[in-house]
Amino acid sequence: MRKVFVFLVFVLLLYLSIFLLHGENIFFVLSEPWQKKIYRQKYDPVDQYDICEDLKIENMKLKFYRAENQTLKEHLNFLTKSQDKFILANILGRRYESGFNWLIINKGKKDGIGPGLAVVDQKGSLVGSVVTSKNSISYVRPLIDIHSFVTADIINFNDDNKSEITSGVIQGEYNLVLKMKYVPLDQKVKLGDIVITSGLEEGIQRGIMIGEVAEINKKPNAIFQELVINPLVEQNLRTVSVLLPVN
């Protein structure tokens, strides 16, 4: 009985030291290189039966560096054009639990990242937003997650060349599709219209690309119409940018 009590006290102290005294950072620093390697496994396939295996591996590595370089350049291009303050971060992993999805990135509080900030890919499309941040890592909720809500706009021009803004809320459904909800029935929307963030949330600025309208669902007696959005975000993301607040 005494042994069990001592063990329970030890476990409690361990938890306290890790979560309250930020002992977790040691773990994150140790695990980061491992996770990066494992996460990138999928993208570095090597044919084991090739005779010139070494050359192939080298070639693959060069291709990998070239692709990474290209991605980073694209990130820089987009972000220097838009003159946003940003932080580049690597994705360390993804987790899923009972409908909750989250990405783990290798930048955290010490880099100025906080909850609510927008995360974009190399082309400037919205990936999601930061949910919580620890000292050296942050958790990002992807747009496709069922718990993600982002206010969005569609800007159109009518026959008189006047701009018309259609507003709604973007929500992921079953982690499979993006839907724009609460769009008034009288608003005119066309297939292929581009959806952008409206900037009503703290930390997510206006004008970040989300996707394009792929389907319009109108029901006769409904107050709102529902739009299915085709997200423009890149698949198989490895590097993302966190847009920092202007001030």
Added chain:
Amino acid sequence: MSSIVKFIVLLFFIFLLVAFQMSWPLLPRQLSLVFVLVIVLFFMGFSSWAWLTAIIGGLFLDLYSIFLPGLFFLSLVCSLIVVHKIFYKFNITSGKEFFALGLGSALIYKINILFFSYLFYVLKFSDYVIVLNKFYWFDLIWFMVLNASFIFIITLGAKMIKGKKN
């Protein structure tokens, strides 16, 4: 091998499992490697190692979670308590029984996660609460089948190897 060395090996193994579970994109997202390891160790008769894995594995899972720290630790430990009671109440020896208990333990684990997430939400410790919709039920069934199959295959395989050695 001394127990300290065994403990360090187990610690490193759990760490690897958590890293794999989190970062390997090819792994099905419903598969919980730590949970599978806990139940397999328990079924194989390594009860004390199973408890240790539940505590350390829960801690590692909590480290990378958006939920309140302690959710995975408590869920794993409570699941193991229930499985422990069931295991010793009914004499489980056949493959079918192992599979059934595997399914049951997966269900108990999910119920515990749901319970603690609601408890933390009600007590206002956390903002995250699991939504019970169609997708959740589908996810639950898939989780149970996938994890129970893994537990069943690994336990049976390990028992066969043990039997051949004997």
